[in-house]
Amino acid sequence: MDVRTKDVAALGRRVAAHQDAALERLARPPAADRLQAIYRKEAALSLGGRAAPSRRRLGIALGAACAAALALVFALALPGPGDPLTYRVEGSPGAVGRWVAADASQVGLDFSDGSRVDLAPGTRARVTEVGPLGAGVLLERGSLHVRVVHRGDTRWVVAGGPFEVHVIGTEFDVTWDTEAEELAVSMIAGRVRVLGPCVEPPGRAVAAPESLRLTCAAPRSAAPQAPPPAVAPEPPPPAVAPEAIPPAPPPALLPGASAAAPAPPPSPPARAGAPPPEAPSGSWRAHLAAGKLGEALADVERLGIDTVLGGASGAELVDLGSAARLGRKPDLAARLYEAARRRFAGSDAAAVAAYHLGRMAFDGRGAWAEAERWFAVYLAERPRGALAPEALGRSLECARNQELHARARELAARYLAAYPNGAHAGLAAELAGGAD
Template sequence: MNEAEKLSRLADLAREGVPADVDAAHDAAERARFVEAVSRGAALRGGGALGRLGAWLRAVGLWPASGERPRWGFALAGAVALAVALVALWPARRLDYAVEGVAGAAGGYIAAAGEEARLRFTDGTTVALAPGSALRVAEVDATGARMLLEDGRASLRVTPRPKARWSVEAGPFAVLVTGTEFDVTWTRGDGTLRVDLREGSVTVRGPLAPDGLPLRAGQRLVARLREGAVQISSLDAAGAERPAEGGPSSATAAAPDAEEKASGPGGATAAGAGGESEEHAGAARPEGSRADGAPADGAAAGPSWAKRVAAGDFGSVLAEAEQRGLGGVLERGSLDDLVALADAARYARRGDVAQRALTATRKRFPGTSHGKAAAFLLGRMVDDGGSPGAAVAWYDTYLAESPAGPFAAEALGRKMVAVERTGGRAAARPIAELYLKRHPRGAHASVARDLMKP
């Protein structure tokens, strides 16, 4: 049945529902008021949904031609039928959201540094972002949203609605959902995804599950890219433990800090050759020992720095680094310790220490993935600190060293925005064209498309 046939049937029902004893004067007055309101709305909206409705009503004999008076009785049943038709024809409104717990969310990017951030959508859906985590809202429409979890943990409560479509992308994985409650944790450093499903159902897709793996309430999925393994277990059997409240899920979570400052890339890349390899850097070193072989004070009784950062214990990492001697840690510490120290410093808003740790990572381990990633993180620090020109140099460095790296899309998108700020739309347009070619569905795609407009 097409739309005209459906509306014709509605008209028949409306005629059948008009009682015989309706007061004629009252009916005429209400009919005139309704006709005037609908006609005025159709005119204001330029023949949109209301205009189409009027055309269909004229086609089935319910709506008068221009200049004519209605030839049919109009009462409550008819008004209800037409109201239902209007609702069915009216386009659904795009969802909106508000961010709580952090200042600003430019371009849909939300970073929870020292405390939890929360997103509240207009349909009642909420997303809680753990401290040390970073997420971008890439797309929002009337049915839901597509979100990119860069690192850390997001806890979602998705309001069930007909035709709802929500997704959380974490690395190469995507969690697809219509209405449910679950936690998704992405550890970017080792490529591990964990999904704890508490209510409803979801489907997880990715390189280890190309056809999608469905999860039921009470199940946990853990996918490890490096090992090429996926495991589904019961939350009860797994202890149903959550990551420590108040801490990020990974020591490599990338949360920008607007107050952090860093220098340009020249100083950090000068010592490119002669660095220790990533494998040799962490080989056969006891947990908690110093890089020069001496045991750290109290290290035997405590977890590694990476584990402490993952638990949100940034202060103890910084305190122990200063107790050991910050200079010695930067010069002789392992790659894992430098990465953890940089993360702890960023989350604790110690931009000076974070800059030194990232610079040391690039100087001592230039060929490692963390050494390359440090260029992007330094760029983001100066970008968020108000120096887009210096940030562009860092983004270029990262893209040259790691053109297909995990931050490639983010680096190119941020470079595009930074160039627009410093050089204007014309200067940014070639970067926008390149971004759309490489990342047509990326988080900065809408900005790039806008820049491509004349």
């Protein structure tokens, strides 16, 4: 029996106790009079009298009383029209703003209106706000299976990157790929509306059984090919008169030999226990182009990080930094991101690198001041970039976590003006009127 059923049962027992107490307070005749009444009723029955109508009326009255009691129980137990939803994480009470991570197995969020959100393994998300009509869920990375109970006034929002999926009552899967900056929505039942800075038409409707993939990132060009090594041209031979050129002597041949091309020298035998050969210089680029970040990073580490830091493009440095971050190598990730900022200042890659440096400080170390500085750098360089809503929302969290109330109010006002329906709108509205 779950907690909600226990609450209903306890409320039913309290209603029954109140009814019993009310009956006890009713005025009752003395015992002798009640006994005489019983004798008279029995005599009437023995003479053919009919007491069934009285019993029927009593049964109807009792049935009506029970129905009224049950209606009262459920009216008190269910959330009222103004009560915000609550939710539980695998049976434990959930809190607004708390991160939920599904590591090796699926994690489920059960909401008080009957809706459910399942986090696939490797997913990180959080409930950013709850209200009487729905909730807001921010998908940091990974995939969610969402089943929202349909009501006429349901208001649910699932946010991933710069996109928002507005739900009325439906079932769907949604995935946010942080590396490709791509949102995927696959409808199972019902329909949703998807909003975002690059969604056309605005408020695009997606109905079952449709699927949709969206990205605001600029398409990446193919991996550049390494130019062939420069070879100095041979100097032209000196001009010589034809009669001055002596005929070339025929090659000396051993008896029985043919004039075949000389065989190349044999390769030296491989030594037992020798280290594996180094990766070809272009293999990491091929792996990046194929989306194999782990293999690309392994190639780079075999070649030597310093070799790549000075020769990779800005987008390549950001991709390699993300591979190192996902591979739990934060120091290497920071070197790659900082190289992107140093070598390609002012570019999209440099701005994205600043955002990721802020995210590493936010998620990995809880270094709120450092994280906000990097988010501020991204917002200054790309105020309308694809990651701007998340950078501003995280900046708001950083100010709140440091108890910088004036700064939090300033950021909250900026957020509400730019993204009134964004994933952090609930938090922004709460902090906008906060006291010092």
